[in-house]
Amino acid sequence: MRIKDLTSATAVEKALAEYDELGGQAFRDKYDFGQAMQYYLSHGDKLYDAKAIAGVAYGYQHPSGPLKNYDLDGGEAGANPVLRAMGFKILNSHSETADAEREWRMAVWKNLLARRDSSGLVTAEAVRSVGAYGNYRGIWSDKTRTRKVHPDGVTIGLKHTGQHYPDDLDENGVLYHYPVTRQRGRDLGEVNATKAAATLRLPVFVITEHGDRRGVQLAWVQGWEDESSLFLVKFGVTPPVQVLDHDRSEEQPFQLEGNRRRRRNGAVVIRPDQARFKLEVFQRYGPRCPLSGIEIPQMIEAAHLRGDADGGTADARNGLPMNAALHRAFDAHLFAINPDTLSAEARPGGPSLEDMGISHPRLDLDRLPHPEALRWRYSEWLRCTGREGAAPADR
Incomplete structure (x- = not known):
């Protein structure tokens, strides 16, 4: 035979x-x-x-x-x-160049699409058998196979269980957190391998668990921010035009209006730019609240000056990092930032700055929001507090 x-x-x-x-x-x-x-x-x-x-x-x-x-x-x-x-x-499957690896990954993606069931899911075996994912950790790079393409290896799969950061996953992509385990050297290797996927413009597979089945999305690592330990990962078949590996907020003219917010089925609000906005706000200002001094990235959010619902742009210059509680107070118009003094002002008759935990009322940042955004927000605050057109001495 x-x-x-x-x-x-x-x-x-x-x-x-x-x-x-x-x-x-x-x-x-x-x-x-x-x-x-x-x-x-x-x-x-x-x-x-x-x-x-x-x-x-x-x-x-x-x-x-x-x-x-x-x-x-x-x-x-x-x-x-x-x-x-x-x-x-x-x-x-043992690629020696980035181009060959990209071709292989797209073949894997077509295979996974072809093997989806009526619910759009595949078996765990179908994912493993083509190397889209292969271990218990969140990041899968199969360094034995991919180190020919990059010495750090190149991330192939990202598992998102939804248990620790459920709000960071939506239909557009995921804000993926750097691994934090006792194996610090391995964690760093996985972070570097994921950055390599971005710089080499290689797609990755985002894996979600649904019982004994798996959801798989083709995605691209669009950028990262080391202080907050976040990767921005976007779903789709088209690679990003630009890798967001550092603050690029000054590279384009500022526009106060313009976003891609929309409603689906008349009720569900879709905000496709929100994850990118958060990453770019952190890149511009750092993941720390300048008003409260809190420096715990998990407690910091990206607050719009001109709100998303008001047509505000996703430009980082239209935002500020704030701790979650202050973000709620800001959106409730309990305080605003005077664009001339750059200092926080409390709503008359409302809680004081001290009550709200604002211990650093003046913005002390290396880079500031755009003046146009600050002025729009302050004018809106005056209108909402019934003091629109008030003289400076009355404010």
Whole structure:
């Protein structure tokens, strides 16, 4: 029995159909093959273990039955040239360049799309079998395979369980937090591998758990902010035009109005720019509240000056970092920031600055919000507090 005696494309197609019917793990278990480690047969947007398919196809063509794993050489010395001779495409997952790795990841994405069920989910085995995810940690880089592309490895998959940061995931993407474990060296390696995915413009797979099924989204690491330990990851098939690896807020002309806020089904508000706005606010000012002095990133939010609902832009110069409590007070017009003095002023008859926890009433920042945004917000505050048009001495 020799693999070179496999000549029937029909036999290969029968093996492919059985693989689809049983599922990859059951197929391999039935015929005692291990999971593919490098070479995959690509057919109809789906990926298959090349060696296992060849061995089973042999049995469909010859009465002696399928070849066993130990009877068959995989790779270029065995199954690959035989399958190619019949017109089948073989992909090598061990990329040596960023371009080759990008091509491989897009093939993986097409495969996962093709294997989705009616709910848009895939099996955990379908994710693992093509290397989209492969361990228990949040970040999967498979450094053994990807370090040829980048010495730090390149992140492939990001698992988001929703348990620790449920609000950071929406239909547009995710604000993904840097890993924090006792393995600090490994944490740093995973952060660097994720940054490499951004700089090399390689997509990643965001994995969510739904019982024994998995949701998978194709995504791109759009940027990061080290002080707050956040990655901005956006869903879609198109890579970002620019990687946000540092504050770029002064690179474009300022516009106070303009955002992509919309309603879906008449009720649900979609804010596709909110995650990016938060990252860019942190990049511009740092993840600390200048009014309360709180420097715990998990407690800091990005507050709009001209609000999103009022058509305010997602430009970082239209925002300030604030602790969550002050952000609520700010939106409730309990205080505002005078654009001339850059000092916080409390609403007459309301809680004092001290009551609200404002211990640093004057903005003391290396970079300030845009004056136009500060003035719009202050005018809105005067209107809401019934003092629109009041003389300076009355304020």
